[in-house]
Amino acid sequence: MGVTGRIRIIGGSLRNSRLDVPDLPGLRPTPERVRETLFNWLAPVIAGVQALDLCAGTGALGIEALSRGAGAVRFVERDARAAKALRDNLARLKVEGTVTAADAAAFLDGAATPFGLVFLDPPFAAGLWPVLAQRLEQGGWLTPQAWIYVESPRDQVRALPANWSLHREGKAGEVRHALYRRCPELPLS
Numbered sequence: 001m002g003v004t005g006r007i008r009i010i011g012g013s014l015r016n017s018r019l020d021v022p023d024l025p026g027l028r029p030t031p032e033r034v035r036e037t038l039f040n041w042l043a044p045v046i047a048g049v050q051a052l053d054l055c056a057g058t059g060a061l062g063i064e065a066l067s068r069g070a071g072a073v074r075f076v077e078r079d080a081r082a083a084k085a086l087r088d089n090l091a092r093l094k095v096e097g098t099v100t101a102a103d104a105a106a107f108l109d110g111a112a113t114p115f116g117l118v119f120l121d122p123p124f125a126a127g128l129w130p131v132l133a134q135r136l137e138q139g140g141w142l143t144p145q146a147w148i149y150v151e152s153p154r155d156q157v158r159a160l161p162a163n164w165s166l167h168r169e170g171k172a173g174e175v176r177h178a179l180y181r182r183c184p185e186l187p188l189s
Helices: 032-042 060-067 080-093 104-108 129-138
Strands: 003-008 018-022 050-054 072-077 098-101 115-120 142-153 164-172 175-182
Touching: 018 080, 032 060, 032 142, 032 164, 032 175, 050 060, 050 104, 060 072, 060 080, 060 115, 072 080, 080 098, 104 129, 115 129, 129 142
Parallel strands: 050 072, 050 115, 072 098, 115 142
Antiparallel strands: 003 018, 142 175, 164 175
């Protein structure tokens, strides 16, 4: 496995640190501009939050969260080579994070730990948004007012649980990025 390049952490204690990006098919790191927008939105709530980076890939979202004060991040990545590269990046940067090499859907079938922030950015070709969103919502993975970041193709709005309220959204290139807030008082779909 070769390294195709590097991406930069854009804020916090690891600002300007670089992450190695492995040469793997379908690996699509969240663009820097999108990460900057997302973490501006999350600035008031990021300190101390327990986060889940589901379908982590390079782990850029979770590492950016750690850099900006998240309490802990659990990374889940199906590809063993990407998971190893993520562990290597965490070790090189000397930051703590738990990396699980597993399929996201299978992981969500396990014993749940509630998270206050979830990054939901599955491979675009897999169409996993509805399945993973329902498992997050119904499996006990979300705190009562959790934040959920969803990244998807620009022109595709995904079916998500009815009690996920859209907080902010944007588009950059071929990507739609949206931040939702879980509202437990709304009925589930």
